[in-house]
Every structure is written in C-alpha cells, then in structure tokens.
Amino acid sequence: MSTHKHHWETVDPYDGGLHICKKCKLSSQGERLATPCPISDAEHRAVAWLGQAGLYGTRLEAVRNGEQSITPVSFALLFELASNQVLSQLNEGRHRG
Structure with missing residues (x-):
C-alpha cells in the first residue's frame, strides 16, 4: 500500500x-482526505x-x-547520466586518435 x-x-x-x-489530481471538498496518494514525489x-x-x-x-x-x-540524475555519457565519448575519442 502507498504511504x-x-x-x-x-x-x-x-x-x-x-x-x-497536484500529483494525482484527486479533489476533496471541505476537509482534505487522509488517504495516501498513489504517486510518489519522485514520480511527480x-x-x-x-x-x-x-x-x-x-x-x-x-x-x-x-x-x-x-x-x-530526476533532473539531477539525468544531468549526471548525460555528463557521464559525454565524458565517456570524449575519453573514447582520445584513445582512438
């Protein structure tokens, strides 16, 4: 069960x-529902x-x-993955030339 x-x-x-x-678009009139949200902050x-x-x-x-x-x-992980890919390609080019 989601927490x-x-x-x-x-x-x-x-x-x-x-x-x-803002995450799952559930709406509640009056009191805010205490039910758990099906979407994590990471997913959102x-x-x-x-x-x-x-x-x-x-x-x-x-x-x-x-x-x-x-x-x-996340944006931070995507940036890290892209940076590692670029560095890998640069290093590969140095070893060939």
Whole structure:
C-alpha cells in the first residue's frame, strides 16, 4: 500500500475549500482526505523514466515500449547520466586518435 502524501492545493477557499492534489489530481471538498496518494514525489518530479531498454521521456512511452519495470529519473540524475555519457565519448575519442 502507498504511504505517499498528497500535495494539496486549495483552489476555492469558500465553504471549507476545494482541495486538489497536484500529483494525482484527486479533489476533496471541505476537509482534505487522509488517504495516501498513489504517486510518489519522485514520480511527480520525474523528467524522464529509465527502463531495461533505455531512457524514455514519459511513463506512457516506456509502457508502450513494453517496459515491465521503470524508474523515475530526476533532473539531477539525468544531468549526471548525460555528463557521464559525454565524458565517456570524449575519453573514447582520445584513445582512438
């Protein structure tokens, strides 16, 4: 069971307020629901998704490619992966020339 917390935003402050979770889009009138959110913070902030066959721009793209297990990739991790790839290619070019 998920233990992720909702990221509530109040969009209408009247009559107890209308609250909408920015992650899963669940809405609640009056009191904010105490139920867990199905989406983790990492999934919500993901800029890419990493699967067995490679990196995908969206979760849907990964699923359409038949990926069974995907991991959310943050901006920091994506930058690190790209930097490592560039350094690897630069080092490979030095050894050839």
